[in-house]
Amino acid sequence: MNEERLRELLRDAPVPDEAAAEERGLRVVQAAFEEHRPPRASSRRRSLLVAVAAAVLGLALLLTPAGAEVGDWIGDRLQIDDDQAAPALTRLPSGGHLLVDSRDGVWVVSPDGSKRRLGEYDEGSWSPNGRFVAVAGGHQLTAVDPIGNARWSLSRPRQVSLPRWSPSGYRVSYLSGDELRVVAGDGTDDRILDSEVAPVAAAWQPDLNPLLNEGDHVLAFADRDRVVRVVNADLGTELARASAADVTALDWSGDASELLVAGPRIVQVFDPGGGRLPKAEKRREPATARLLASSRSPAGARTTAAAFAPAGNSFALTRVLPPGAGGLEHSELVLVRRNAGELSERRLLLVSGAITDLAWSPDGDWLLVAWRDADQWLFVPLSGGRKLAVGNIGREFDPGGLGSTAFPSIAGWCCRP
Amino acid sequence: MIETAVALGDNRALSTVSARQVARAIRIGRNEGAAAERSLIRAAQGGSEEAVEALYRRHWPRAHRAAYLIVHDPAVAEDIAQEAFLAALRALDRFDWRRPFGPWLHRIAVNRAIDWARRRALRREVLPGESAATDPVEHPAAPHSDPAGGGARPVGEEMLAALAALPADQRGVVVLRYLLDYTPGEIASMLELPRGTVNSRLRRGLDRLGEALGEGIR
Numbered sequence: 039m040n041e042e043r044l045r046e047l048l049r050d051a052p053v054p055d056e057a058a059a060e061e062r063g064l065r066v067v068q069a070a071f072e073e074h075r076p077p078r079a080s081s082r083r084r085s086l087l088v089a090v091a092a093a094v095l096g097l098a099l100l101l102t103p104a105g106a107e108v109g110d111w112i113g114d115r116l117q118i119d120d121d122q123a124a125p126a127l128t129r130l131p132s133g134g135h136l137l138v139d140s141r142d143g144v145w146v147v148s149p150d151g152s153k154r155r156l157g158e159y160d161e162g163s164w165s166p167n168g169r170f171v172a173v174a175g176g177h178q179l180t181a182v183d184p185i186g187n188a189r190w191s192l193s194r195p196r197q198v199s200l201p202r203w204s205p206s207g208y209r210v211s212y213l214s215g216d217e218l219r220v221v222a223g224d225g226t227d228d229r230i231l232d233s234e235v236a237p238v239a240a241a242w243q244p245d246l247n248p249l250l251n252e253g254d255h256v257l258a259f260a261d262r263d264r265v266v267r268v269v270n271a272d273l274g275t276e277l278a279r280a281s282a283a284d285v286t287a288l289d290w291s292g293d294a295s296e297l298l299v300a301g302p303r304i305v306q307v308f309d310p311g312g313g314r315l316p317k318a319e320k321r322r323e324p325a326t327a328r329l330l331a332s333s334r335s336p337a338g339a340r341t342t343a344a345a346f347a348p349a350g351n352s353f354a355l356t357r358v359l360p361p362g363a364g365g366l367e368h369s370e371l372v373l374v375r376r377n378a379g380e381l382s383e384r385r386l387l388l389v390s391g392a393i394t395d396l397a398w399s400p401d402g403d404w405l406l407v408a409w410r411d412a413d414q415w416l417f418v419p420l421s422g423g424r425k426l427a428v429g430n431i432g433r434e435f436d437p438g439g440l441g442s443t444a445f446p447s448i449a450g451w452c453c454r455p
Numbered sequence: 456m457i458e459t460a461v462a463l464g465d466n467r468a469l470s471t472v473s474a475r476q477v478a479r480a481i482r483i484g485r486n487e488g489a490a491a492e493r494s495l496i497r498a499a500q501g502g503s504e505e506a507v508e509a510l511y512r513r514h515w516p517r518a519h520r521a522a523y524l525i526v527h528d529p530a531v532a533e534d535i536a537q538e539a540f541l542a543a544l545r546a547l548d549r550f551d552w553r554r555p556f557g558p559w560l561h562r563i564a565v566n567r568a569i570d571w572a573r574r575r576a577l578r579r580e581v582l583p584g585e586s587a588a589t590d591p592v593e594h595p596a597a598p599h600s601d602p603a604g605g606g607a608r609p610v611g612e613e614m615l616a617a618l619a620a621l622p623a624d625q626r627g628v629v630v631l632r633y634l635l636d637y638t639p640g641e642i643a644s645m646l647e648l649p650r651g652t653v654n655s656r657l658r659r660g661l662d663r664l665g666e667a668l669g670e671g672i673r
Contacts, residue, residue, distance in 0.1 A: 039665070039668065039670050041633065044614075044633050044661075044664070045633045045634070045636075047611055047614045048520075048524060048614075048618075048630065048633050048634040049520075049634065050611060051520075051524065051611050051614065051615050052611065052612075052615075053519065053520055053523045053529065053532070054529040055529055055533075056516075056519070056520075059519060059529070059532075059533045059536075060515050060516065060519065062533065062537075063511070063515055063519070063533065063536060063537050063540065064508065064511055064512075064515070066537050066540075066541070067507065067511055067537070067540045067541065067544065068504065068507070068508065070541050070544055071504065071507050071544055072504070263575075281528070281530045281531045281534050283567075283570070283571055283574075284574060303570070326530065329534055329537060329538065331541075332538055332541075379541050379544070379545070380545050
C-alpha cells in the first residue's frame with residue numbers, strides 16, 4: 039500500500055451518522071453565533087478597553103520587582119496573610135450549618151461556630167432540610183439526626199461511600215464498591231441502579247420538573263466509561279446521556295435545567311433535557327444531552343471543585359494553577375457565568391498554594407473554600423466585600439491533637455432558614 | 456466594501472453591502488480560494504451568519520472526520536468537532552483574518568481528540584491475567600477476517616480497526632498527515648512537539664498500520 043492509498047482510505051472511511059451530525063453541529067454553531075454576535079461598534083470600544091488593560095498590565099510588569107511574576111503581584115494583593123486570619127471558627131457568615139468530614143469523624147458546625155461530632159463516620163450528606171445526615175462509614179450507610187442519633191442503618195458487603203440525599207428527601211444514593219445504589223429515605227427498598235460506575239458522587243436533579251411523573255426522582259452519574267447518564271432512579275430508565283471529556287464532579291443548576299460536568303482539565307455545561315425531559319415510560323432511547331458551553335483549564339492548571347449557585351446558572355470553581363517561574367503553585371476561586379455558548383469567568387480569589395473544597399452558603403451570598411496549605415478556611419462574599427479567613431482549621435476538627443495531619447473536607451452548607 | 460465596513464465598525468454600511476459581498480465570497484469560497492476564506496472570516500467577524508455557515512460547511516467535514524478517526528466514537532467526535540467550532544467562534548473577533556482558518560480549527564479539534572483518546576486509553580480495563588504495562592494499545596488489533604469465518608472485511612474497515620489499535624499520539628499524527636495533509640513541520644507546530652518526535656510517531660504508526668493490514672506502507 040502506498041501513502042496515496044492510505045489517504046484515500048482515510049478520506050473515504052465511513053463515519054457513522056456523518057450527515058446528520060453536520061446538520062446538528064450547524065444548528066449549535068448558528069445558535070451560539072446568534073447569541074454571541076457582538077455589534078461592531080462595541081467591538082471597537084472593547085478593543086480600546088483591551089488596549090487600556092494591556093497598558094495597565096504593562097505598567098504592572100514594569101513596577102514589579104525583577105523576577106517576580108504578574109500572578110504573584112496580583113496574588114499579593116488578594117492573599118490573606120496568616121496574621122489576618124481569625125484564630126478560631128466562631129461564626130458562620132449568613133448562618134446555616136456546615137457538615138465537615140474529618141479523620142476523626144463527621145461534624146456539624148452551627149452558626150455560632152460550635153461543633154458537634156456525629157460519630158466515627160467517613161463522610162456525610164445533608165438531607166434537603168438539614169433534619170438528617172446520611173453518613174457512610176466502612177460497610178455501613180446510616181441516617182442520623184444532627185445530634186448524632188442513628189435512625190436507620192444498612193450494611194453492604196463492599197465499602198460504602200459518597201452518599202447523596204435527594205432534594206425530595208425520599209431517596210438516598212450511594213456507592214458500594216463501584217455499584218451505584220439507591221435506598222428510600224426511611225432506609226427501605228435498597229436496590230442497585232448500576233453495577234459499575236466511576237468514583238464520582240451522583241447528583242440528584244432538583245425536584246422542579248412538572249413534566250415528570252409525580253414522585254419520580256432523576257439522578258445523574260458517571261458510568262465506568264465516564265459517560266454521564268441521567269436516569270429515572272425509580273424506574274431505572276435512562277433519560278439522557280452525555281459524552282463528557284472527564285468527570286470528577288457533577289451538579290445541577292438550581293432550576294434543574296443544566297448539568298455541570300467538571301473534570302480537572304475541562305468544565306462542561308449540558309442541557310440534558312431540563313424541563314423538556316419527557317415522561318420516562320414514553321422514551322425508548324436516551325436523548326443526547328446538548329453541550330451548552332465548555333471551558334478548558336489553562337495549560338497545566340486543574341480544576342479541583344465546582345458547584346452551581348443555589349439559584350441561577352452561575353457556578354463557582356476552584357483551580358490549582360501551575361507553578362510559575364518562582365516554583366510557587368497558586369490557586370484561584372472563580373465565578374463562572376454562562377452567556378449562550380460562552381463561559382465568562384470572574385476571579386474572586388487568588389492565593390499561593392492549593393485551595394480545594396468549595397461550598398455555597400444557603401443564600402448564595404458567600405462561598406467557602408478550604409485553603410489546605412495555610413490551614414485556613416476562606417469565606418468569600420460575592421458582593422466583593424471583605425473576605426473572612428479562619429485559621430487552625432486542622433486543630434478545630436482534631437480537638438486535643440495537633441491538627442497537622444488531618445485537614446478536614448467541607449461536605450455541605452445547609453440550609454435556607 | 457465589506458472590509459471597509461468592518462474596519463469602520465459601520466453596521467449600517469455592512470448591512471447594505473453584506474448580502475451581495477458575502478454571496479460572492481461564498482461562491483468563491485467553494486473554489487477553495489484563500490482570498491475567499493479571508494473574506495468569509497472578515498464577514499463572519501462583521502456578524503454575517505451566511506459567512507459563518509459557509510465557513511462551517513467548508514471545514515466541518517474534515518474536522519469531524521479527523522476527530523472520529525482519532526477517538527473512534529461517533530458521539531464523542533461530534534462533541535469534539537462542535538466544541539472546536541464553538542471555541543473558534545468565541546475567539547473569532549480576535550482571530551487574525553490573514554491566517555488560514557482550517558489549521559486553527561484542526562489544531563483545536565485534533566488536540567482535544569488526542570487528549571480524549573489518551574484519557575480513554577488510561578482508563579482501559581485490564582482483564583484478569585492481562586498486564587496493562589505490556590500492552591499499551593487501547594484496542595486489540597483487528598483480525599484480517601471476522602472470527603466466524605465470514606470472509607475478508609472491506610479494506611476500509613480493516614484500516615479503521617488498525618488505526619484504532621494505534622496509540623492516540625500516533626493516530627493523531629497519522630490523521631494530521633494523511634487526512635488533513637499537513638507537513639511534519641506543521642504538525643510539530645500544531646502539537647507543540649519536536650519535529651523528530653512527529654517523524655518517529657509517523658514512522659511507528661505507519662509500520663504498525665502496515666503490520667496490521669498485512670502490507671507495508673511506502
